[in-house]
Structures are given as C-alpha cells and as structure tokens.
Amino acid sequence: MSEMINNRELKAIDSAKRKVILKQLFKDLHEGKNPYEVKAHFDALIGNVTIEEISQLQQDEGNLSVDEMKRLYEAHSFFRGEETYSIKGPEDEPGHPVHTFELENREIEKLLQNRLRVHLEQFTLEDSAENINLLLEDCNLLYDIDKHYSRKENLIFPYLEKYGIYGPTTNMWRIDDFIRDGIKLAKKKLADYDGDKNGVIEELQFVLREVNEMIYREENILFPMAMQNFTEDEWVKIARESDEIGYCLTAPSQEWKPARKEIDANAISEGFIKMGTGILSLKQLELIMNHLPVDITFIDQDDVVRYFSHGKERIFARTKAVIGRTVQNCHPPRSVHVVEDLLADFKAGTKDTEDFWIKFRDKYVYIRYFAIRDEDGQYMGTLEFTQNIDPIQAIDGEKRILS
Template identity: 30%
Template sequence: MTTKEELLQSYHENLQPSDATRRAAAMSAPDLENLPEGHPIRGLRAENEAMNTLIERLLEENEFHEPPASFLPAILRLNGVRTHYAKKEEILMPMLYRYGVTGPSDVMWREDDEIKKELGVLTQTFKEEPDNILLYRGRIRGLLQHMQAMTKKEDLILFPLCLRYFNDDEWYAVYEDAITIGTAFLTGEPEVWEPAEAWKAGQAERLRISEIEEGKVRFEGGALTVRELRAILKLVGVDITFIDTDDMLRFFENEGKVFARPKSALGNAVYDCHPPQVVPAVRQLIADFRAKKRDHMTVWRMIAGKPVSVRYHAVYDRDGKYLGTVEFVQDCTDILAHFKK
C-alpha cells in the first residue's frame, strides 16, 4: 500500500527544483496533531471533524425506514462545506501554485466542484419537494461518502503539502484570510493564534504609516483623497476586482462579499485563482479583451440561491492600450425585490 510519505515524495519528484522544493522534500512528515493553538490547519481539521460527525449521523439516518424530522435540516447544513472549500480554493491552493505544486490542487478542485454541484442540486430539490427525500437515498449516500473521502484526502495530501512549503509569514496571511472567510460546522469563536495576531498588527501599522491618506487622486471631474476614495468604494456594495496587464490580481474591494477574496491572492496570476476547468475560458476572455474582439461580458448566475450578476470589462487608457480587466460582482436580490413590489 502506498504510504502518505510515498505519495508526497512522488509529487515532489515531478516539480522543477527550487529552494522551496528542496526544503519541502527534505522535511520529515509534517505533524498534524501538534500544531499550535489557532493554526489554520487546526481550524480546517476541526471543521472536518465536526462535518464527519454530522455525516456519520446522516449516513445512519439515511438507512432508516423513515428518517427523523431533523434529517432534512441536517442535510441542508452540509452547505457549510462551501465555506470550508472556499478556504482551500481561495487561499491554500493558489499559494501552492506559487511553488509549482498544481497536481493535487487541480484534482481536489474538480472533486470539490462535483460535491458542491451535487449538494446544490439536492438542496434545491429538497426545498421544492421535501416529501420526496426518500427517493434520493442513493444520491444522498454517494454525496456523503464523497465528502467524507475528501476530508481524508485533505489530511493525507493537501495539509501536509502546505505545511512543507509555506513559511511563517504565509501561514500568518492564511490565518488572517481564513478568519475573513469564516468557519464551517463549528460553534463559538475561532482559536486565536498569538504570533499571527502580532503579525497582523504589525502589517496594519506599516500600512498606516505608508499610506498617503491625504494625498489626492485627480480625475477629470475633480479630486479625492485616498481616504475619501476608500470610503466611497465601501459604499458601492459591489465586489470589484482588477487584473493588471500582466494578468496578475492587483486590487479588490470586497464589500458585496459574494465571492471570497483573500488578501493572500494579491500578486497571484488570475489563472491560479480559478478552478482548472474554468481557466481556458478566462484565458480566452482576456485574450479577446487584449485584441479588442470584445470589451465586456456579463454572466447571470444563481449563487447560494441568490441572483448575481458578474460583469467583466476590459480597461483601456486614452490611447486604447490595454491596462487590464475589471470584474464587478453584484447580488441583485434587493434590486429584484424592489421591482416585484
């Protein structure tokens, strides 16, 4: 049987050598059981433990002749896994990509998407037809087993890989972003990681000192201070993300909070921030923007039961030179509700 160490070593052997790769390959197997209180991996493993407790109960109740009244609400609670997967996909996986470690993340991202899709279909079905839940025993069992298997893969491959590669500052950034995204399946406040809190305080102070708070940004229609501009952007209620001419994520304002936008993603290639199956479409869209075959695209989607518009616009300077791509994401629930009055 292939051991955890053999699996990890096979991944390292397929990577281009670098200082980080050599350091990771030379490390002994990471100890997942004795991480400091508040470490992000402790939080992710605690989420998995709580989720597996729920899954074991649901697997048992799914075989009852008549599931209890609590069965359906418990099934719907599984949607909390979306928050757990967001931390994997928006924080851990892009950071692994920086080290050239793509294989495990690509496979997991596809499986995560399969789980989320099936969970979404069943959730919608049970909301519309709660009395027919018994007809879906097989699909429920398959979903639960798939989710359970994914927690084992995280423990076996993803978490050890991250511990081999990430340095302290990167873990502190993961800690900060994970708090922003939130927790799944757990009650109470997340554990505090004191070294990371000290790092966050230092980062905030450096940012405060370096900001030109009263410096003005001049436009054709006037000028705004940095402080004024920041305050205005926070009132828009739309997620704004800017990708520069080199296809790197350089800025986001996440007040709409439709999609997770961790700070650790800043400076990443936009292609590392998307599931592998979506990357070809992203590349084509940006190529079209560069070639001026089109200058915008709008996608309408239902996300977590909410109507959302996602608008992509090419950004050009006065001379028509391509500067990058901006994405606007907006939850349209209140807009639709207003027009239905």
C-alpha cells in the first residue's frame, strides 16, 4: 500500500486521507495480512493515531459483527505503540469520577496479578477442589467490575453522545459485555466443573487479556476524551450520581467539590399542575411517583428518555444522565433490536402492551411496557413499568385486618 502514496504527499497529509489510510490498514489486518508488515505501514504512513481518529473509526464501523469488533480492538491495541495521553487536572483529585475509575483500575490490576493469575497457574498444574474454589472466589470478586462498567455506560457515555462522540458508546459497551459474559461463563464452568480444564483456562485467559486491554482503552482514550469535552458541572453531576450505581473493589475516599461556588442540587419549582382529576404541586407529584412500589421510566414519541421515578430501591440502575438520551443508547448493543422491534409495534399500532419476566440477582422481575396514546390515538411515547414480584408470589391465604 505504501507504493500507492507519494512520500511528498505524506508530509502534508490531511485528516481525510489519514482516515482512509487508517481504515485500509485495519482492513488489511482483518484480512489476514502479515501484522508486522501492516504495522510497518502504519508507522510510516500514520505515526501516532489520535483519540478522535480512533473514536471516529469505531463510530464509522458501528455495524461490525461481534468477531469483527474483537479484531478491531485487537488491532487498536497492536497499533497503539508507545503513545500515551496525559491530561493533568481535577481528575487527579480524590473523589473526581476519573480519579475513582483509575483507583478502581489499580485494584482490578492487583486482583488480576496477585490472585487470579497465581490461582490460574496453580489450577493449570492441579485442578483440585481447593484450586477450583480459589478461582471461583476470584471470579466472584472480579464480577464487581460490573459496577465500574455500569457507571461508565450510564454516566460517561451519555455525555460523550451529547458532544457527538458515539464510537465508545456502542463499541466499548460491547467489549464490556464480552468481559461480563466471560466472567460468568468461567464461574459456571468452575461451579459445574466436569474436568474440562482447558475450557476453564481459555475462558480465564480471555478475561485476563480483555480486562487489561479495557483498562488501557479507558485510561488512554476514553477518560482523556471525556476530560477534553465535559464541563465542570457535568463532572459534578457524574460524581453525585455514581453512588447510585456503586463502586468496584474500592470507593472514593471523599466527595469531590470543585474550588468554586456550590451547586444547589435541591432546588425544585413550587409550581402546581392541574390535571383532569385534581391539582398537585410539583413536589407532591414527585413524592408520589417516588413512593410507588414500582420503577417507572417514560420515553417520548422520538424515543428520548424524559423521566424516571426515583424510589428507594430501584431494580435497574438509572442516572440523570439518561434524560434527553435516546432509549436505544441506554441498552446494551446486543439487546437494542428488542427495543427497536417493540417501539416499531407500538408506533404502528399493532401492540399496546408487552410483558417480560426475568430472574435478576435475588429478584423475580416483571417488566411491562405500555404504548401511551392521546385522545385521538396518536402515539405519544412508551411507559416502562418494572416491579419485583417475589413478595407478591409469596402471598398465601388472606389478610383482612391490620397487623
């Protein structure tokens, strides 16, 4: 490929040409060309790839299959060379979301290096019950990474989308899901161990590799990209909503407060809303919605999340960052087609409701969707209604008096 490009042109190569060349290099690698020859072309033609270029490439290639996505990330890791991105600032302060993410990454690395790798080597030598149990304990600890990824997906990604950056939203979320699935599969193979030693080893090696690679992507691409774009107010909101999802293996030692005026997070209008069957203040309405024994989320006719209730024990994590975000981007990529099909049926008028029920952690969750229509039958949005029905299923007999 280098023969096709005049060396003089390379000195003044513009961003459009760089993009074309970079895509071709990734394609060459995917098609099985010698990786070191491709790398030599990369070094000669591109040099250092910027955060924005990788993000744009991921965004442009958003329809890749799972296997192709894995190869894209492997190629990115191969090309990364010795480039590092370093942006010093408030993210180095305890309590800042990026500081917390990186603090968690250090704990994850310790878990991988000091426990999981060691116990995997012991298991490789002897698949005894003791070594199986040690690996199970490690996997249980490592699955705490779900909170780390959930905060990233529900708090960082929405703001990136606000700035027109969509690559990480789809592609990084997919890799997060690969890792989650890998840990769960390893746990299952260990819990139901049937002598398939190689299967366990391969799965855990995959997890080790992908978790380490994700740490690199976060700290050298995602977080610097976010620091370049997000406002201080947005970081304050992210920090305050992080507690709702939780932390991985550690937690911030203190609340982060920028060295400026405090933000009044408790301000609420004292206005009133007149409805067909009564009048409520905004405060009363909000309290009513948050005291319902169900979780409610509403998206409008354009698939944009406009509201969610905020009860004491939400079943699925929701943060204020989802407000104003399309519902498709609030779901893992592999389940987006279900959302799309459901909304298409509601908009076409072929369905008015749809129900699902799943086992989720220690709950039996009943999820209902309702098409919201006005008096003329015009579709106005969708209401999601989520409830833990375990207590209801446990009801027996009758109760007619106060206990």
